[in-house]
Amino acid sequence: MRIVLVVICLALTLSTFVWLAGREVEAPAKQVDTEPITMPLIVTAFKPFEYHVNACGNCHGSYAQQHNKVSLRNMSDDRLTQVVREMTEGQGQSPLDTDEQLAVLVKYHQLFRDDLPIVVQNQNDASGASGEISPGSTLELVRADGQKVLAIVTGHRWSAAAGEYVKWVATLNDKRVVFEAGK
Ligand code: HEC
Numbered sequence: 001m002r003i004v005l006v007v008i009c010l011a012l013t014l015s016t017f018v019w020l021a022g023r024e025v026e027a028p029a030k031q032v033d034t035e036p037i038t039m040p041l042i043v044t045a046f047k048p049f050e051y052h053v054n055a056c057g058n059c060h061g062s063y064a065q066q067h068n069k070v071s072l073r074n075m076s077d078d079r080l081t082q083v084v085r086e087m088t089e090g091q092g093q094s095p096l097d098t099d100e101q102l103a104v105l106v107k108y109h110q111l112f113r114d115d116l117p118i119v120v121q122n123q124n125d126a127s128g129a130s131g132e133i134s135p136g137s138t139l140e141l142v143r144a145d146g147q148k149v150l151a152i153v154t155g156h157r158w159s160a161a162a163g164e165y166v167k168w169v170a171t172l173n174d175k176r177v178v179f180e181a182g183k
Pocket residue numbers: 052055056057058059060067068071072080083084087088089091092093094109
């Protein structure tokens with residue numbers, strides 16, 4: 001009788017271990033964005049971050065952080081474009097010069113809304129490559145031969161050695177966007 005009890009106890013203990021081990025294996029892996037989003041790199045003389053700090057920061061936070069992302073998400077792209085244009089001319093008192101600048105500023109809001117980093121390149125000549133980036137991001141530039149260069153990020157500015165890059169890989173928290181050189 002005692003042996004039977006011991007055997008039952010052992011069996012129970014063993015099956016508990018098996019069950020626990022099985023659980024660990026079955027536990028879902030931590031959700032990480034492994035599939036990066038790709039989009040063309042924005043090459044422009046316009047500096048959306050600097051513009052936003054100066055024209056919009058008073059009411060929406062320097063880097064738009066005081067926007068309610070839910071209300072941004074509830075806006076269609078057309079409506080967002082319309083509101084951004086109205087704000088630049090009205091509340092912001094800093095009308096934009098071109099539709100290209102408007103498109104960049106809208107993209108700035110869209111990527112912010114989606115918790116994604118945005119990169120623009122303002123310059124890439126003998127004196128170096130530089131531009132703007134969502135603060136808190138890291139940026140890796142990839143040359144055609146696959147060589148990688150880590151950019152220096154200070155606030156909303158990035159800089160790196162001049163070069164013929166094909167990719168600008170920006171990471172913000174667990175989100176990654178690969179910006180690709182235009183054709
Ligand atoms: C004087 C304050 C002020 C300034 C400066 C200002 N805004 Fe606004 N903005 C508001 C207010 C208030 C609202 C919400 C009410 C509304 O829709 O009019 C708003 C709403 C918005 C929205 C809609 C999403 C939301 O959060 O409700 C966007 C996008 C926006 N502003 C962009 C900008 C941009 C871009 C600039 C700079 C060119 C700017 N704003 C400058 C006050 C301001």
